[in-house]
Amino acid sequence: xxxxxxxxxxxxxxxGSPALELDLPDSATAADLRIALGxxxxxxxxxxxxxxxxxxNDYAAPTTPVAGRTDLAVxxxxxxx
Amino acid sequence: MIQLTHTPIDFAALTESVRSTxxxxxxxxxxxxxxxxxxxxxxxxxxxxxxxxAEAKLKELEAEARARWPVIEAGIVHRLGHLELGDVSVAVAxxxxxxxxxxxxxxxxxDRLKEVVPIWKKENWSDGSTEWVHxxxxxxxxxxx
Numbered sequence: 770x771x772x773x774x775x776x777x778x779x780x781x782x783x784x785g786s787p788a789l790e791l792d793l794p795d796s797a798t799a800a801d802l803r804i805a806l807g808x809x810x811x812x813x814x815x816x817x818x819x820x821x822x823x824x825x826n827d828y829a830a831p832t833t834p835v836a837g838r839t840d841l842a843v844x845x846x847x848x849x850x
Numbered sequence: 851m852i853q854l855t856h857t858p859i860d861f862a863a864l865t866e867s868v869r870s871t872x873x874x875x876x877x878x879x880x881x882x883x884x885x886x887x888x889x890x891x892x893x894x895x896x897x898x899x900x901x902x903x904a905e906a907k908l909k910e911l912e913a914e915a916r917a918r919w920p921v922i923e924a925g926i927v928h929r930l931g932h933l934e935l936g937d938v939s940v941a942v943a944x945x946x947x948x949x950x951x952x953x954x955x956x957x958x959x960x961d962r963l964k965e966v967v968p969i970w971k972k973e974n975w976s977d978g979s980t981e982w983v984h985x986x987x988x989x990x991x992x993x994x995x
Contacts, residue, residue, distance in 0.1 A: 775900065777898060777899075777900050777968065777970065778898055778970035778972075778982050778984065779970075779982040779984055779987075782982070815987075816984070816987050819984070819986060819987045821968075823900070823903055823968070825903075826902060826903045826906035826907065828966075842900055842903065842968070844900065844968060844970070845970070845982065845984035845987055846984045846985045846986050846987060847964070847965070847966065847967060847968050847969055847970060847985075848964070848969070848970050848971045848982075848983035848984060848985060849897070849899070849904075849928060849939075849940065849963055849964060849967050849968075849969025849970065849971065850881045850928075850939065850940050850960060850963055850964040850969075
């Protein structure tokens with residue numbers, strides 16, 4: 770399924786793009802998305818394991834379904850304040 | 851009040867906005883751009899955010915603070931974009947009936963903001979290099995300036 774995600778901060782810089790479209794299996798979870806993202810964008814490898822995944826305005830668990838979503842975001846640990 | 855802004859934070863107005871005759875205590879926290887970090891010199895910071903989620907998370911934090919402490923009013927404003935040394939990057943103002951509640955609620959809000967709200971800072975070091983600050987990623991993450 771066509772799945773769209775936004776990228777922020779260093780993830781955006783490494784990917785060279787603010788957004789990506791991935792084709793994921795219907796059963797894909799956030800854990801699967803992380804793996805697919807690493808294969809699609811090898812440049813993300815140094816921070817892949819630390820990336821946070823959000824579905825809508827909420828952080829996803831590894832088991833959260835993500836296939837077909839267009840409101841995903843992927844980013845490194847936050848540093849506001 | 852929850853706000854992300856690209857213009858300087860009027861923290862006096864924010865403080866005034868949380869004052870109330872029901873409150874015996876008003877606490878204001880300001881985060882400001884610091885020059886030295888572990889021996890390295892900062893010349894500026896750039897802040898970026900995922901605005902929709904950041905605003906949603908800030909509202910959740912305010913609701914959580916209200917559930918835990920008798921908060922009369924709370925205001926959180928975070929600045930985005932390019933900030934110079936000494937600029938105010940974030941302001942948290944809280945009013946409560948008593949001071950311990952106001953200090954605790956204010957500390958909770960800024961501590962949790964730094965953990966869960968999708969905002970990022972990028973260091974502009976004095977040697978011309980830039981570097982996103984991503985706690986726990988365990989590498990220098992250095993980019994050419």
